[in-house]
Amino acid sequence: MNKNILEGDWNQLKGQVKSKWGKLTEDDLTEIKGNMQVLSGKIQERYGYDQQRIEKELTEFQKKHASGH
Numbered sequence: 001m002n003k004n005i006l007e008g009d010w011n012q013l014k015g016q017v018k019s020k021w022g023k024l025t026e027d028d029l030t031e032i033k034g035n036m037q038v039l040s041g042k043i044q045e046r047y048g049y050d051q052q053r054i055e056k057e058l059t060e061f062q063k064k065h066a067s068g069h
Contacts, residue, residue, distance in 0.1 A: 010034030013065060020061060023047060 014029045017039070023046040024032075032038045040054050049057070 007034030016065060017061075020057075021046065 010033055013034070014032075017032075018024060018029060021043055024042055028042045028046070032042060036058065040051075040058065043049060043054050043057070044051070
């Protein structure tokens, strides 16, 4: 799954994003709009994770949800 697929499938994926990162608010999800950089920043803001952990989690999330593409 690349950035474009995440953006294109955002309406379907945001429930799964919310399930994985439950501290993200509905306003966060609206602001993210499938943009990986914004998602990364929001995860860092809400969880205090370092960039390496965020990249690892996002990669795992993408792999898990890329099977349909």
